Amino acid sequence: MLTIRLPFAARKRGKGKLVLTPSGMANRGTSAADTTLVKAIARAFRWRRMLESGRFGTINELAAAEKINSSYVSRVLRLTLLAPDLVEAILDGRQPQGMTLPRLVEDVAVEWRDHAERVDMPRTR
Template sequence: MTRSNDTIRVLIPLKLRKKNGRPKIMPPADCCPSEDQTQDPHILRAIGRAWGWRRRMEAGEFSTIQELAEAVGLAERHVSRQLRLAYLAPEVLKRLTCGREASAVSLYDLCFLAVDTWQEQAERAFRCPE
């Protein structure tokens, strides 16, 4: 039997979150994603959907977000939040889509980055030195 002073404890600062109804292990906030990690397909799909909605609104197909939400069958609040992804900084979009870099924030948090400056968006989205 081992004595209490022989026991080694290893603490790993991870968080369990539910993502799409399934538990997912989230790394610590100060952790940079590894280079072999691929982008979350939900983020790629959401960016593509947001750009499609933006083009449809700019083409005059819909005059309000409410009309767009009714047409696509989603809640107005959800459409409004997701539409912000079409207004992310070009560098962030390039790194997410072409570079396939994994974001350090969730899709939900990524939606709120559009209000920041372009440099702040990149820093908050990836939390890694360039």
């Protein structure tokens, strides 16, 4: 008989389960990315394109058209300022387990090199 012990933790997340490895990174199987974070990033870049193209002149106009609060639009737009490697990690589902949308948008660092440190993520480059 052979016994294999693998350290991991399973947590309920939405309708599925999240498996956490000892390093604190999430392994979500085939559905790797956190849909809340991915949707927020997609919205942020879409909204930025709308503002840059002149479709909407202000964040208030954009928020009114989307029927949401302008302060939420402002906070989510900050995601377009994240370091590209952090955005890539989120889209790939490699973000640290404690990363949530509110935590991510509350204080975006000015320097990209500081983003990984602020969200407790190992630097890849």
